[in-house]
Amino acid sequence: MNDRHERGALEPKVFEAEIVTDGVPGSGPRSALTKWWGAPGTAHLRAVAAYRFRKLPRDFLRLAWFVLRGHGRWMAKAWTWATYGDLRADARAARVASDSEARRQAQELIRADSKARWGRLAIVLHRCAVLATIVAPVGLVLWCVDSWMAREDMWPWLAQLLNLIGTSWKVVKTVASALLLVGPVGWIVAAAWEGRDKEPGASWLTRPDRDDADSWIDERMVSKALGHLGIAPLNAFLKNGGELLYSIPARRDGNGTFVQVRLPLGTTADMVADRRDKLAANLGRAKLETWPTEGDEAGVLDLWVADKGALAGGAGEWPLQHDGQLDVFDGVPFGLTQRGVVVNAPLIEANWLIGGRPGQGKSAALRTLLLGAALDPTAELWIFVMGESPDFDPFEPRATRYRMGIDDAVAEAAVASLEDLSTEMERRGKVLGEQPGRPPKVSRKLADKAGLGLHPLVCAIDECHELFQHPKFGKRAAELAVRVIKRGRKYGIVLLLATQSPTKDSIPREVTRNVSCGVAFSVADQIANDGLLGAGKYRSGIRATDLRMKTDRGTCVAVGVTDAAFELIRTFYVPLEDEVDMVTPVIQRALAIVREHGREITARPVIEAVPVDHLADVATVMRGERRVPTRVVLARLAEHNRREYEGWTFSDLKATLAQYGFGPRKSSGVQVVRAEDVGEALSRRGGSG
Numbered sequence: 001m002n003d004r005h006e007r008g009a010l011e012p013k014v015f016e017a018e019i020v021t022d023g024v025p026g027s028g029p030r031s032a033l034t035k036w037w038g039a040p041g042t043a044h045l046r047a048v049a050a051y052r053f054r055k056l057p058r059d060f061l062r063l064a065w066f067v068l069r070g071h072g073r074w075m076a077k078a079w080t081w082a083t084y085g086d087l088r089a090d091a092r093a094a095r096v097a098s099d100s101e102a103r104r105q106a107q108e109l110i111r112a113d114s115k116a117r118w119g120r121l122a123i124v125l126h127r128c129a130v131l132a133t134i135v136a137p138v139g140l141v142l143w144c145v146d147s148w149m150a151r152e153d154m155w156p157w158l159a160q161l162l163n164l165i166g167t168s169w170k171v172v173k174t175v176a177s178a179l180l181l182v183g184p185v186g187w188i189v190a191a192a193w194e195g196r197d198k199e200p201g202a203s204w205l206t207r208p209d210r211d212d213a214d215s216w217i218d219e220r221m222v223s224k225a226l227g228h229l230g231i232a233p234l235n236a237f238l239k240n241g242g243e244l245l246y247s248i249p250a251r252r253d254g255n256g257t258f259v260q261v262r263l264p265l266g267t268t269a270d271m272v273a274d275r276r277d278k279l280a281a282n283l284g285r286a287k288l289e290t291w292p293t294e295g296d297e298a299g300v301l302d303l304w305v306a307d308k309g310a311l312a313g314g315a316g317e318w319p320l321q322h323d324g325q326l327d328v329f330d331g332v333p334f335g336l337t338q339r340g341v342v343v344n345a346p347l348i349e350a351n352w353l354i355g356g357r358p359g360q361g362k363s364a365a366l367r368t369l370l371l372g373a374a375l376d377p378t379a380e381l382w383i384f385v386m387g388e389s390p391d392f393d394p395f396e397p398r399a400t401r402y403r404m405g406i407d408d409a410v411a412e413a414a415v416a417s418l419e420d421l422s423t424e425m426e427r428r429g430k431v432l433g434e435q436p437g438r439p440p441k442v443s444r445k446l447a448d449k450a451g452l453g454l455h456p457l458v459c460a461i462d463e464c465h466e467l468f469q470h471p472k473f474g475k476r477a478a479e480l481a482v483r484v485i486k487r488g489r490k491y492g493i494v495l496l497l498a499t500q501s502p503t504k505d506s507i508p509r510e511v512t513r514n515v516s517c518g519v520a521f522s523v524a525d526q527i528a529n530d531g532l533l534g535a536g537k538y539r540s541g542i543r544a545t546d547l548r549m550k551t552d553r554g555t556c557v558a559v560g561v562t563d564a565a566f567e568l569i570r571t572f573y574v575p576l577e578d579e580v581d582m583v584t585p586v587i588q589r590a591l592a593i594v595r596e597h598g599r600e601i602t603a604r605p606v607i608e609a610v611p612v613d614h615l616a617d618v619a620t621v622m623r624g625e626r627r628v629p630t631r632v633v634l635a636r637l638a639e640h641n642r643r644e645y646e647g648w649t650f651s652d653l654k655a656t657l658a659q660y661g662f663g664p665r666k667s668s669g670v671q672v673v674r675a676e677d678v679g680e681a682l683s684r685r686g687g688s689g
């Protein structure tokens with residue numbers, strides 16, 4: 001801690017002023033030296049050197065401690081080796097686990113190891129003895145000969161041999177005396193290495209490099225923080241000298257630091273995510289600034305830690321507040337991610353579910369998306385507000401459908417519009433099928449062709465839980481919404497839903513399951529969290545429950561908005577409050593853009609339905625079965641196209657089939673429609689048509 005305080009005073013100062021030599025600025029060797037001295041690289045090196053110099057006494061003590069601890073560790077290792085500590089621990093664990101087989105194996109292994117070790121020692125001693133019995137007499141003889149005879153009188157080969165032995169002995173002596181000097185140094189270095197701090201990272205060497213030093217995060221700190229979470233297997237691993245494996249070492253990632261850690265046996269990422277408060281405290285951060293989530297596997301922890309205070313403050317002004325138009329195919333600027341990057345929220349081929357506690361910014365976020373859509377001259381807007389709220393009033397001139405209120409008429413209008421969207425999908429499907437090359441989905445080019453009616457159609461429903469829970473229209477609204485969400489994406493039809501209450505009773509499960517973009521502002525519990533972001537998100541650490549009411553207003557957790565597993569987004573805010581209305585000017589601009597492009601905004605009260613093909617519908621609801629009872633056919637038809645078939649009776653079905661030359665038949669006492677008859681009628685019609 002002290003390091004940080006001390007450091008501030010010694011922060012490098014870079015003097016940029018040039019020295020004037022002989023009246024010529026910036027010339028001469030003195031100037032070059034000054035420049036070099038003041039260059040950022042040199043200044044940094046000086047800062048590091050000064051920092052290390054100040055730390056010298058502390059480093060010395062630290063090193064001495066390492067040497068001492070290194071010896072301790074060696075002794076412990078030697079003791080473990082000598083007493084078969086590892087194998088004994090295995091045997092103990094097996095006994096505790098009542099695994100007699102494993103225990104027997106461990107004991108056998110101890111016996112076998114001990115035998116092998118003594119055996120090896122015996123072999124070495126034996127070899128030494130053999131060598132001594134050969135070398136000693138020969139050496140003795142040579143020594144005697146060399147003592148009693150002059151070398152000149154010896155046989156030449158013997159004299160040469162003795163010379164060689166003499167030279168070798170000298171070399172050995174020189175090397176030994178050198179080793180005697182170097183050896184202790186090597187020994188101390190090895191001991192210090194053995195006794196070093198085993199947490200990874202050597203950031204203490206270069207700490208002044210970082211201008212965010214007081215919010216320092218590196219592998220060392222992360223290991224320390226993880227080691228104090230109270231997770232038993234992780235603690236045991238670290239206590240036994242284990243080192244965490246960093247598959248991605250600490251690296252700058254936007255306004256924070258990212259690391260990926262492979263957790264040891266018995267520890268999962270969600271165990272860490274469950275102790276997020278502690279982890280945040282250990283890292284000296286607010287909870288919101290600490291994001292432990294599950295990586296590719298349950299045992300891999302992705303940890304992103306924001307720089308201190310980096311997430312405070314809003315996202316700033318919406319980039320399109322004063323100027324510019326937009327192509328919805330490119331997305332709408334929505335906010336800033338935790339990394340400080342602008343999120344271009346996808347609208348085309350996406351559906352949104354936005355939720356959170358009251359007053360946290362849902363409507364404002366929905367408004368931002370709609371403002372983006374409004375600035376695309378080809379986009380059509382339908383807006384339904386299921387409550388008495390003026391949040392979207394300024395959109396009225398730009399929207400082709402706008403209804404607001406708590407009365408049943410608004411719910412009815414919203415359901416009718418969802419029906420229309422369903423019909424519109426069928427029409428668009430047909431139009432697409434008629435285009436050259438049968439494109440699979442609406443593209444920008446097709447959307448621009450005014451005659452085709454394939455332009456982006458964005459339908460927003462605020463407080464949608466009121467609609468889905470409506471006693472009369474709720475069920476139908478849910479069915480239709482699911483259909484639009486599942487199939488609308490190909491046809492440029494987008495559904496945006498916002499709600500205060502994202503529970504399974506208020507929002508149909510299928511809606512939650514199928515929306516591509518989930519946005520959660522501050523939510524109360526796991527149910528609301530997973531209702532908006534998807535099942536299992538809370539468990540894996542993606543939690544909007546940690547967003548604080550009021551303090552984090554305007555900040556949300558979003559999934560599906562980018563390729564990342566989640567984003568923490570500070571949303572842009574286009575104010576619409578008591579006396580400030582920045583929305584209307586944008587809408588005015590949007591209207592001008594629409595006019596500039598020669599388009600018109602006209603209310604579309606009814607969408608022309610594609611003519612219904614009864615025979616084809618009957619064929620569809622046969623679902624490949626040979627015989628289907630007429631009452632089942634009627635039920636399936638109503639499900640398939642409620643508007644057309646809801647009131648149909650047996651007589652209607654019979655009359656319609658009669659037009660195609662067949663009718664229901666009796667089989668096992670019930671009236672059925674036969675697939676054969678339908679097939680024949682279809683082929684007859686195909687032939688005649």
Ligand SMILES: Nc1ncnc2c1ncn2[C@@H]1O[C@H](COP(=O)(O)OP(=O)(O)OP(=O)(O)O)[C@@H](O)[C@H]1O
Pocket residue numbers: 314356357358359360361362363364365391500553554555570571572573576577
């Ligand atoms: N991105 C933001 N940045 C700053 N302030 C915001 C942001 N979004 C919303 N607010 C503030 O929060 C207030 C409430 O926002 P909003 O009406 O969107 O909330 P809500 O969640 O829709 O509430 P309710 O559920 O009651 O409709 C706004 O009036 C504004 O003051």
